[in-house]
Amino acid sequence: MTLTPPATAEAAAARVEPAAVDTIEGRSPWQLAFVRLRHDRVAVGSSAVICLIVLLAVLAPVVAHLLGHGPNQQFRTTGLSAEGIPVGPGSTFLFGTDDLGRDVLVRVLYGARISLLVGVVASGLAVVLGVIIGLAAGYFSGAVDTVLSRFMDVVLSLPYLIFAIALVSLLGPSLMVSVAVIAFFSWASVGRIVRGQVLSIKEKEFVEAARSVGAGHLRIMFVDILPNVLAPTIVYATMLIPLSIVFESTLSFLGIGVLPPTATWGNMLSESIAYYRVAWWFVAFPGLALLITTMAFNLLGDCVRDAFDPRGNRLFVAVED
Amino acid sequence: MSLLEVEDLQVSFSTPDGILRAVRGMSFSVEQGETLGIVGESGSGKSVSTQSIVGLTEGARVSGQARFEGRDLLTMGDRGLRRIRGAEIGMIFQDPLSSLHPHYRVGWQIVEMIRAHEPVSKKQARLRAIELLGLVGIPAPESRVHDYPHQFSGGMRQRAMIAMALALNPKLLIADEPTTALDVTVQAQIITLIKRLQQEFGTAVIMITHDLGVIADIADRVVVMYAGKPMEYADKRTLYHQPHHPYTEGLIGSLPQTGGRGRPLKSIPGMPPSMVQVPRGCAFHPRCGYVMDRCLDAEPPIREVHGGIDHRSACWLPPEAVGRRTDDSALAAQSARRHGGDAVIEPASAAQESTPA
Amino acid sequence: MTRQVAGEPASQVVAEPLLQLTDVVKHFPLRSSGMLAGKREYLRAVDGVSLEVRRGETLGLVGETGCGKSTLARCITRLYELTSGTVSFGSADISRLSARRLRPYRRKMQMVFQDPYGSLNPRRRVGSIIADPFAANGLAKGAERKRKVQELMELVGLNPEHYNRFPAEFSGGQRQRIGLARALALRPEVVVCDEPVSALDVSIQAQIINLLAELQDKLGLTYIFIAHDLSVVRHASDRIAVMYLGRIVEIADTEDLFTRPRHPYTKALLSAAPTPDPDLVNDAERIVLTGEVPSPVRPPSGCRFHPRCPRAQSRCHVEDPVLESKNIDEGDRAVACHFPLADGESMMPELKEPS
Numbered sequence A: 001m002t003l004t005p006p007a008t009a010e011a012a013a014a015r016v017e018p019a020a021v022d023t024i025e026g027r028s029p030w031q032l033a034f035v036r037l038r039h040d041r042v043a044v045g046s047s048a049v050i051c052l053i054v055l056l057a058v059l060a061p062v063v064a065h066l067l068g069h070g071p072n073q074q075f076r077t078t079g080l081s082a083e084g085i086p087v088g089p090g091s092t093f094l095f096g097t098d099d100l101g102r103d104v105l106v107r108v109l110y111g112a113r114i115s116l117l118v119g120v121v122a123s124g125l126a127v128v129l130g131v132i133i134g135l136a137a138g139y140f141s142g143a144v145d146t147v148l149s150r151f152m153d154v155v156l157s158l159p160y161l162i163f164a165i166a167l168v169s170l171l172g173p174s175l176m177v178s179v180a181v182i183a184f185f186s187w188a189s190v191g192r193i194v195r196g197q198v199l200s201i202k203e204k205e206f207v208e209a210a211r212s213v214g215a216g217h218l219r220i221m222f223v224d225i226l227p228n229v230l231a232p233t234i235v236y237a238t239m240l241i242p243l244s245i246v247f248e249s250t251l252s253f254l255g256i257g258v259l260p261p262t263a264t265w266g267n268m269l270s271e272s273i274a275y276y277r278v279a280w281w282f283v284a285f286p287g288l289a290l291l292i293t294t295m296a297f298n299l300l301g302d303c304v305r306d307a308f309d310p311r312g313n314r315l316f317v318a319v320e321d
Numbered sequence B: 001m002s003l004l005e006v007e008d009l010q011v012s013f014s015t016p017d018g019i020l021r022a023v024r025g026m027s028f029s030v031e032q033g034e035t036l037g038i039v040g041e042s043g044s045g046k047s048v049s050t051q052s053i054v055g056l057t058e059g060a061r062v063s064g065q066a067r068f069e070g071r072d073l074l075t076m077g078d079r080g081l082r083r084i085r086g087a088e089i090g091m092i093f094q095d096p097l098s099s100l101h102p103h104y105r106v107g108w109q110i111v112e113m114i115r116a117h118e119p120v121s122k123k124q125a126r127l128r129a130i131e132l133l134g135l136v137g138i139p140a141p142e143s144r145v146h147d148y149p150h151q152f153s154g155g156m157r158q159r160a161m162i163a164m165a166l167a168l169n170p171k172l173l174i175a176d177e178p179t180t181a182l183d184v185t186v187q188a189q190i191i192t193l194i195k196r197l198q199q200e201f202g203t204a205v206i207m208i209t210h211d212l213g214v215i216a217d218i219a220d221r222v223v224v225m226y227a228g229k230p231m232e233y234a235d236k237r238t239l240y241h242q243p244h245h246p247y248t249e250g251l252i253g254s255l256p257q258t259g260g261r262g263r264p265l266k267s268i269p270g271m272p273p274s275m276v277q278v279p280r281g282c283a284f285h286p287r288c289g290y291v292m293d294r295c296l297d298a299e300p301p302i303r304e305v306h307g308g309i310d311h312r313s314a315c316w317l318p319p320e321a322v323g324r325r326t327d328d329s330a331l332a333a334q335s336a337r338r339h340g341g342d343a344v345i346e347p348a349s350a351a352q353e354s355t356p357a
Numbered sequence C: 001m002t003r004q005v006a007g008e009p010a011s012q013v014v015a016e017p018l019l020q021l022t023d024v025v026k027h028f029p030l031r032s033s034g035m036l037a038g039k040r041e042y043l044r045a046v047d048g049v050s051l052e053v054r055r056g057e058t059l060g061l062v063g064e065t066g067c068g069k070s071t072l073a074r075c076i077t078r079l080y081e082l083t084s085g086t087v088s089f090g091s092a093d094i095s096r097l098s099a100r101r102l103r104p105y106r107r108k109m110q111m112v113f114q115d116p117y118g119s120l121n122p123r124r125r126v127g128s129i130i131a132d133p134f135a136a137n138g139l140a141k142g143a144e145r146k147r148k149v150q151e152l153m154e155l156v157g158l159n160p161e162h163y164n165r166f167p168a169e170f171s172g173g174q175r176q177r178i179g180l181a182r183a184l185a186l187r188p189e190v191v192v193c194d195e196p197v198s199a200l201d202v203s204i205q206a207q208i209i210n211l212l213a214e215l216q217d218k219l220g221l222t223y224i225f226i227a228h229d230l231s232v233v234r235h236a237s238d239r240i241a242v243m244y245l246g247r248i249v250e251i252a253d254t255e256d257l258f259t260r261p262r263h264p265y266t267k268a269l270l271s272a273a274p275t276p277d278p279d280l281v282n283d284a285e286r287i288v289l290t291g292e293v294p295s296p297v298r299p300p301s302g303c304r305f306h307p308r309c310p311r312a313q314s315r316c317h318v319e320d321p322v323l324e325s326k327n328i329d330e331g332d333r334a335v336a337c338h339f340p341l342a343d344g345e346s347m348m349p350e351l352k353e354p355s
Ligand SMILES: Nc1ncnc2c1ncn2[C@@H]1O[C@H](COP(=O)(O)OP(=O)(O)OP(=O)(O)O)[C@@H](O)[C@H]1O
Pocket: C028, C043, C044, C045, C063, C064, C065, C066, C067, C068, C069, C070, C071, C072, C228, C296
């Protein structure tokens, strides 16, 4: 080390600080967030719960096979009391039976398949759509932004339940329609968040730097801006999954989602309403399943946010900056 | 008795990476009416060492002593500190926007500040606020008291901060990089203002800055900080012309000098250490051009360099090594170390010199 | 940073202009205050700048915050569209070229940004940041790209092994080196440095200034060097242009400007700069400008500096001085002032207004 600056760049390279040479491979913000998540007990707990639910959903047919109870199989004799009332939890029916003498446990597990499928697929669609439209709106200001933003405003201000009912009565209820309806009513909020983020990120000097080296619009949007809005988007997506699950349950509950006899938590809740005085298990287990699932996703969402942003405010860049 | 006497101040934070020792034994004193400069690179602990003595470092472990007119600030507790902050110790921070509340009018903030400490009517406090804004050179203060901070320019905000800091006639003003965010023209205005107010009211000032130009202008005595420790104490002339510590020398050498165009600047290689893992021995040794064997594992104590005047330095170089930069002996010492031969400064004699008798 | 014009003394030869700005104007429209607001108002960030940048020189640009330095820099590199005026690179007018036609010129003019934190994408590895110019222009693929990136990293004094790291793992000075490596990737002729060292500590600042000088010598670069620290600009520049409210008020060789400022604003600016030498601090000589910089939305009439100028006379209120060489100077300098200072003249106007 000398006090005079080295005359050549070689020497300059040689004086790179030894303190910094510990790890050559830098850890990405994603990796850092992941490491933080792994050290967060709530995150680990909620992920474990989610994994368990996924596992149970996947294994639903196995459980049904082991118990010898199909999801739509009606046990008129063993599953209903003499008065035709569902039987409570016991050794044959661990979670009791429903009004048609079907096994609530098996149906809850089969319901999880629908809920998770709809939750994940619909949120995924909403996120992809929202990110692309939000990115375009935020990046190209002016007419593009005006049109897209107004469109998002319109979608967000639609009374979604009424429109969902109307749409479903037009198209007829089905799983696909449920997914489409949920995605359609969810993407705009993602789009708005992304647009806001992009508006502030595109003012950063690194975007200008990219322009100054000759990068085109697409490259700037997807290489420079997108990675910076991904973190808040992922957080929002984690929060969107439980919303979609609840949305799907609502649709099913109202009879405009997935049709009976397919088991979904919404269907089961809807059917159980009339029996809640005599058969608490019929309401409680699907309700509990819904609650635990949404809780787990929401908690995980919180943790993901904290992991990306340990100090509490850098993830959502301040727009006034 | 000095106005403020800080002794062996230690401040540490616990961070995810480990214990961050922001200040590792800082001592200084401020006399009535004088200006003490604290210089150092960013992260060297300048702000923490002053904020911790007035109780503004949350979550920090603070030890040592800080006597303000004989009262120990560190053991005083929050209520006592609150009474002292503002009333007896005024403070100005680097970022005038974040230290003024954006939602309240500037005048109101000054009024509240006065009324928090003195039993005066709103009207009196408002008159005082107007007077203060005028005093710090804000034109038409009667109408500007109604402005919000964002309606002020950067320089005006800093003036408003100074007005607030001076509202209660403090005995000590801590100015933490008050001009770093400002233009030279505005900086000159602010420094002139601080000097004028100091003469008028006899306030003592601690001027924290990384700008040696500001120090040369305003300070009487200077402490150079590096890695949470004081490296050198001197009056500003001695510091500029006869620095003892290689870090001070490096800082001064890094400044572009008049007439030095086209020649490379004498930069300090490397960068400041992480405060979580401070190098063993002399904290400056990885960047020091004079480093000797003993520097690697023995931490140099603060020692007198000059008798008579207060000039102390924390470096193993012998006291005579003062003011080397005039004769470029840095290179000589360098080669001496490398080739094990003798040069202007002999490591061996340096070692003897500093062995305690 | 010395000029390398075939061994000739810097101030004598007027080297070939590499960049020529003519009457460059950049106005930003302000959001009109009401729905029915009549005339739209403009913020005149750059308001008629003409200057030339000579091959191999370092042209310093100084002025207070908001005077339009960065805006001018972005006009030169065509990051902003000009409101009017022209920028010529060599003999080609590049101010109206389409993005595609501009590409070859973009490669020759690169920029180093002020904020070492904001100018590097936090989510990308430095290797890919430095490779951006190659990727954006479809050059040097695969292993060759990586080799070139590592060469660049070495050139600016970074450890080439660190190409897989993220910007957050580098200090401010190292980040500025990364920005410099990116700027140098396409072997530009002109590098516009917008306050490249303002955010750095003194000791690190010196490293970067030395590096810039070294690279200029090695690669024959031309710099436009923006800074607000006058001692840094003085150290780094061959010529200096002083800006005030969107205009250049004085342009001269560095030493001329510092030793014999002609424009009252230049003089005030120089006197305000802190001297890092206690013996040279002289309050008596310091001209503390009063008041604030006026708003660039409605700049003052006549000479824009007149509300703050101690020498202002009635002529200054009405007549806008043009930037021109005055006969008191032989050298290469231009001043926009009706009453420029003579050598060593004090600020206070002794001269009476010529009738
Ligand atoms: N994109 C923009 N839209 C509107 N106004 C702008 C924009 N960019 C800059 N300005 C304004 O133009 C003027 C000049 O700004 P510029 O950034 O060029 O100043 P500068 O001289 O570089 O200042 P600094 O020293 O603070 O960097 C300022 O008043 C600024 O507020």
